[in-house]
Each structure stands twice: as C-alpha cells, then as structure tokens.
Amino acid sequence: MSSQDCIVALASGRAVAALSLIRASGEGIFEIFKSMLQSEVQLEPNHSQFCRLYSQGEPIDEVVATYFKAPKSFTGEDMIEISCHGNPLIVERIIEEFVSRGTRIAEAGEFSRRAYKNNKMSLWDLEALDLLMSSSQVEGVRWAIRSKLEASGLRLQDFRNRLSEVLSQVEAELDFPEHEVDQGTRDGLTKAIEAMALELESWAISFEKSRSHFFSPKVAILGPPNVGKSSLFNCLLGQERAIVYNLAGTTRDLLEAQLRLGGLDLCLVDTAGLRESSDPLERLGMQKSLEVLKAADLVLWLSDQAEPAPQSYRELAKDSKWLFLATKSDLRAREQRKEAWIYISSQTGEGIEKLKKELLSWQKGRPDFEGSLHLSSDRQCQLVREAQSLLSEALDLAAGSAELEWLAQKLREANQRLEPLIGKIGHEEILGRILSRFCIGK
C-alpha cells in the first residue's frame, strides 16, 4: 500500500442529534488519536472503548472510540471511528483537533475511493453502495443491499470462473497446438458461452424492469395558465404550499414536494402555465416547465376546457405516462364530459380520490427481484448488454465457419467489457488455469 495522508470527516448527519459519528483514516491516525487522550487508554483493534478527548488539557467530550487496524478496516488503512455527543459544535472541535495534528478534511467520497484503491471494494461494490445511499425508494434500498452483498458473493465469483474457464479453453487450443480438443469439449464450450449470454441478458432485463423503482417518480403538473395547477398541487399535498390566485401567470417558478400515497413516494412538481407570452420572466418560467416535462415519468395535463395537450408537448415526453384532467368540474355541466378525461375539482374534492387511485395503480410493473444478480447502475447495465452481444457474436462464429481466433477475439472483448464488474481476468490467470487443467508442453 502506498503512503496515504490522514483524513477525517463527519460520517453522520449535520443536525443536532443524540450522537454523531466521526471517521478518520490513514497511516499514523492511531498515534494522532492517542495524542488527544490524557490517560493511558488501551485500544484494541476492533473493540470499542469509552474515553475522554482533550484539547491542551481541556476536556472536549466523552466518546466511544473504535480502532480498526489496517488492512481490516473500511478503507484498508488504519481507522478510528468516534461516537461523540451530537452537538455540531462538539463535532467541529474534535475535527479541529485532528486537523491541528496534521489530518486533512476528507473530500467527498474519499473514504470509499481509498477503499476501492486498497482493493477493499470492487466497482460493483462501490456502485451498489452509491445506490444504497442515494435511492429514495424502499425498493431501491432493498435492491441495492442485495447488489452490495453480491459483490463478494458466490454467484458473481461463479460467473467469473465460468468466463475464465471458457477463455482458458480457447486460448489453450490456440497456444498449444499439441493440445487436442474433441467434439464433446467443443459442444461444452458453446453451451457454456450460450449460458453466460443468457445470464447476462437476465441481469440486464431485471435491472431495466426495476430501475424506475429506485428513485421517486417525477409527476409534473402541466397545462395552460390559470387552470388550477397550483390548486391541485395544494389539494394533493393537503396543505397550502403554492400561492393560488385567480390570475393567469401567478406561478413563475417550479415548486417541488414529496407526496406519499400508500406505498408510493412521488416527487410532485407544480409548474408555470404554458401560453404565448412576451413577459421575459414568465417565458423563463415556461422554459423550466418544459424541462420538467421532458424529465417527467408521469404528466398530469390540466385543462378547464378539456383541451388536449398540443402535439409538440406530447412529443417531448412520449415515453411518459399522461393523465388528462379536466379541472374546475364544479363549474362545468356534467353532460358534456369527455371519455378518457378525469373530471376534478380542487374546491369540492370531486375526482381527487379517483386521481389518487389512478396514481396508485400506475406503476411500470413491480421491481424484478427474481433475477440472479442485481446490477446497480445504468453504466453496468450498458456494459452487460455489450458483453452479452459480444458473446452472442462469438456463438454465431462458433456455429459458422469462422476461425477459432475470431471466437477468441470476441471472448476477449466481452471480458474487457465485464472487467469493471467482475475484476480483471488477465493473461497470467488464464495461463495458470490452462497449465493446471491441461497437460501441456513437450
């Protein structure tokens, strides 16, 4: 391990709480920490110890400290974790003590980066952790922890072994001409590649089906000015968040709020009304509305006349779900109601329950937890898709009359794509496998 300077940071939230957690890592961090104690306290690796911290003889706080000795720590370096009292002023003082003793405040993500660098975490692990920390949905958290456990799990290892085995078989055949291969071995090879391609596809499919459940879907309320968008926004939230005024163009900026409906967590966005306008401020607001439209998972299109949304808007979010809401139903005659529109009134509450039901029933299927492995980022999914198509190409080559070196080439490229996920399968590993499996050499 190369020498690393010491870093420190608050690991828990910044608000006042019963306890706060401070982490520090790096070579020599243990000595730095010990210099903050007054009495001779024994700190055993992996044991928590109650102790008092001092600054120039003056007590700072009573804490519980845990010492992790390299390489058995999160970062792979010597680490100290301190649970102190949760007043931000205490946290600040403790961190200052570390800094005054030559420790640097960590940059965002630096602990994880060190863990990665010291081979404590793989990229698979790191990205699963990222999802685990950032997902705003219970489903996403459930998914991420599965993915994280898989980082060191047997199934990933098993897949890696199978790929390594296939690579070795092909390379053995190329590099050691005296190594003869029968048809049975050939068929076995084809079957193994086919199985891997299918498995990769299943990882990708289950991720693609599930990823929309990892973050709160964006629900955009859009429509012409003064059709009651902000009224609906307030009505759904059950509180007066947006200013409602009977004048077109009241809402100029975006308003966002979390809406919990049953088990569903939505990010509700109120927008400025869309119309021709020469007011630069209003036009700026509309610009933002259109951006929200583009990013929305679900669009609530409001119109008090049940006028459909212009085609140009529909184009901007053609993959999203649209619900058409005719507003101010209390002011309209019942006879002229159109099919496919939900008539609502934020005043009387008419149709609001129906709308909520629609929202609850809207889900692009359930997350697919059944898949064998759980990818945790779009990038991973992309790599898996590429590797899968390279393996399929390899299969076509194996079936056709192409030479073995081409099959090897496709396998090598697939291996390259998967490297960030399963780790490098390098030449030495392949050679080792060949030589331990086959009796080669003259």
Added chain:
Amino acid sequence: MKLLKDSYDVIVVGAGHAGVEAALAAQRKALKVLLLSMSADQIATMSCNPAVGGLGKSQLAKELDILGGQMARIADQSALQYRVLNARKGPAVRATRVHCDRHEYRQRMKFFVESQEGLYLKQAQVTELLFEGHQLIGLKTKGGQPYYSRQIVITTGTFMNGKAHLGHTSFSAGRAGEAASVGLSDFLSSIGLRIRRFKTGTVPRVDARSIDFTKTEEQASDPEASSLSFFTKERRKDLEPAHLTYTNPRTHEIIRQSMDQSPLYSGMIESRGPRYCPSVEDKVLRFPDKDRHQVFLEREGRWTHEVYVGGLSTSLPLDRQEEFLRSIEGLESVEIIRPGYAIEYDYLDSTQLKHNLEVRDVPGLFFAGQVNGTSGYEEAAAQGLMAGINAALRAKGEEAFTLKRAEAYTGVLIDDLVERGTEEPYRMLSSRAEWRLLLREDNVDQRLFPHAKRLGLLSEADLESLESRLSLRQESMARLSKINLKASEHLSLFRSLGLEPPSRPMRFVDYMRRPEFKTEHLGPILEALEEGFELSDMDWTQILTDLKYSGYVKQAETQIHQMDRMERMKIPEALNFGEIKGLPIEAIESLSKNRPRSFFEAKRLQGLTPASLQVLALYIQRERKNHACQKA
C-alpha cells in the same frame, strides 16, 4: 580510451542465440564489435529442442528476419523438416516450425560470424566489469585481460552459476559437458543488480540405431509450410520425417516409483521452472488420469545418430531414465547417449531494464536473452537483436529503437519483461498479445518494413526485394478491387468449389471477405475470370486476411492511434503537479520526484493509477487550450 587495440564500440558477452544477433546487429551498423564466448566452438548452440519457430515464436523469428537478424536464414539453411501449426485455427495463430540440424546450424552461424568484417570472436570468460567513476568503460576476463567499450551486452544464458542436476548428484555446469560462468553474477550483485534463480531442464538424447522406427508413427515434413526467412530463395530438398510414439502406464509406474530420486521432488531444486514445459515427472504426478503422453523423436542432425526425445524432460538418475525409456514402444532396446538433466542458473530481474534493454541505473550496460529470465531461442535472439541495435545506436549517439506491443511480438516480449518481469522462464504465447489479430506471420514484412529501412541492417538488395514485394502486393490489391463478379456467371464453378455464387453483381474483393472463402478458391476463380497475378501463397494469405480482417483492423488502429497520441503527449517541464485538482497525493509525489517528460514515461511510474493519468491528461489539454486562447 585506453589501448586502442583493446577497445571496441560494442562488446557482447556470450555467443548464444542472443549474443550472435547482438554482435551481428552492431557489426551491421558498421561498428567494431567484440564477441566473447567461453568456447569458440559453441556458437548459437541449440541446448534443447533442435528447432526454430512454433506458436508466437515463428512470429518473433520472422520479425527478426525483416529487421536484419540472422536466425531465420540459418534455420532454413540447416532445415531437416518443416511443419505448419494451427493451420485451421486462423492466420493470426498459424505458425511455422523448422526442425534443424543443430550441428549444421551452429557451424553455419559460427562461420558466418567469423566472416564478418569488424566482428572479432574471442574465447574468454568474463568475471567483472570496469568503471571509471560511474561510467562503464569495459570488462575483464578470468585471465585478467581487459577489453574496453562503453557499450556492453550481457547474454550469458544459463551459464551464470549454472548447476546441473541428475538424480542425487549435481555439478557446476553451463550446459552438460560445459563449464559454468562463475564470478560474473556475484560481480553484478555487488554493483547493486537484482539477480534471481530459475531452473529448467532438457531431455535424454538416444542412439537412432537402437530405435525401432517401424513401431512409431512417421510425421513427414509439411509441403505447405513456408520458409522461415523471407530471403530464402531455395529450400532444402533433403528433408526428413520425425517420429512419434507414446508413453504408457508402465512408463508412468516406473517414473512414479523413482520419484524419491528426482531432484525436483526431493527438495534439491527449489527454484522455479517453466510450467508450460513440465518434466515428465511433473506430467505423471500432476495428471494421473492421462495414460499416455506424446514422445517426439527428432534426429539432431544429418551427421549424427543422436536423437532428441521430445516430451521427456527429466532429471532422474541415468538408470531410471534408461528403464522408463525402454518401456516405450519402439525404444525397447534404446541406448542413451546423453541423459536428460535439470539446470539451475542465475538470471537478472528484467524490471531493472529500460525498453532498449539497457540497465536503468548503469548506462551502457545491456542484457538480452535467457539471462533476462526468458526461455527459447527465438525469445533470446529477438532480444539480442534489439540489444545489439540499441548498443550500436548508443555508440553512435542516436535515439533508442523500441517496438510497440501493437506492432510486433518483439515489442510484447520486451514490454512484458521490462514492465512486469517474470515469475517463471518466459515463453512467448499468442495469448500474451492483446493485438494478436494484427501480429501475424503473413504480414511481418508489411508491419516492420519502415523500421527495417530506417535501421539499415539489411543489405540494399534485401531491402529492395522486400520493397518490391510489398508494392507488388499493393498493385495486385488495386487490380483486385477493380474486378467485378456478375450474378449468373460461372455458377457451376462456384458450386463445384462448395461456394454460394454471388446472388447480385458485386466486387470480387467483397466476395472474398466471406468467411467460407479460402485461399485455395482463388486459383480456379481467377483462372475462370482470366485474371493472372504473380503472387506467392504467402502474399495471397496476407491479402485475403487483410481483406477479411479490415473491419477489426480499422477499429484496432483507431484505438492504437488514440493510445499513441496520449502516450506521445508531452508534459510541460515547468508544470507544478501540486496545483492539479483531483490528483492524489501519491501521484503528485511520484510525478514531482520523477518529472516524466511524456505520458509514455508517466504511465510507467509507481503510484499512478489510470484515473490519475486521466486527470493529468485533462489538465494538460485544458492548459494547452487556455494558452492557445491567450496567444490568439
């Protein structure tokens, strides 16, 4: 320089496959060269298998041939047999192997070396190097004779502190029957070089008259094989078959029962040997399920009855060797001439070298061949050539010559040695080459001609013949791409060849790209089209492969080009690495300490991850843009 009569531009220590190539390369740069060998008889001796070529190795030999080395030519001149390996597995892994008369090979190489102007062959053992301050100025022989040069190439093979093992006995030797070189490796350690120890082994040689060849399978020379050298005009006609037989359960039983007498298993030998070249003891112990192993019987020459018993490397005692050999079909009454043995030797940790094979910390001192931890004549010769060229370039004050991984197996070999070192005797394998599909036997001339021309090791006539072949191929390609196929012509011809006739009019070159189209289809089709070409089979293979691989080649070249551009990127001398945001401390320290001038150098520093390099590249590019803006 001291005495003019004892001073040379380049001195090469050792006259094995690396040594002769190094000496010849330097001599071809018109320099005065001294070649020292412990025995003036043993020039380019084949210590083991009497063959040149094989997977990855024939590429090395052919690369050396184009750059101006001697190995491939001498191999053709002393050939006993030719074989093509992997004929059906694809052009990139197809390889030529020439089984040679080892005595003729040695004699021809010795005579060739002796015949060169300005190249002095002397018999002597070197024990120390001479320095003036830190400057290398020469060396001293065991007899106390100094020779002076500022460029010295060490190619001592397995001779440094060599120790041979046969059963429970061991003795100091460089090769069985030849003295080891004692003293030099201690001297090298004393000047701070890291020396390590490997082991390798060889097989028994037996008397042909005691073999019953009727009980073996005959393997005739392959008429399809091409010559190893591009410059061989006439192939030898007096080729001979080799023979194949097999071990059996009885052989394995004898070996198993003798295991306590094997120095490999009794703990006498602790150093690491090549896993891909296991002894027969290894084979029997590690693969108990296999009830037979191949045994190749190869004559060692036309004027000897000695036969090389390929596949049975062993260090068991002589009587055990005789017993297990006699259990093999055809060898029932075999007589051993020389037993097989294992040998341990000192080698240099090759990560101490630069890409020109010069020791990083001792300017002017070069290492090449088996002493760098490699195995095989071709690996040795390729390094010898490169070290010889670079020693010569240094003597002339010119820039070093290196080859990239994407352009030659020689580049892969040296880059692996310098960057990674090796944990076992290093043999070239095609799987070591990430650009395998580009590094083919058939396109070596195309790959390396520009280098060959610049280096000027080849004679004018050889360079011209290479150039004219390349341009003939280019012209032929241009003519080929003008030939069009009509949809309904020559239907029966295509069908008789087992090919689907073109369903629409198309260019012939596009038709040639189809996977099922092979070189043997060219003759009849071109004849029917009434088109004549004066191309050899090798040329056609090259053209056809280029066509079929063009998609991949284009993609690979783009990647290689990007890599090159990045590597060539200069790092400004005044750059303060500490100012670069996002660069980890250890990267800043390493960069500030070593001050690399280019990315190529930066990539080789400790503590620089790919991520750090990316950060550095972005920073330099941005700075450059900013500068450009300010100037404008």
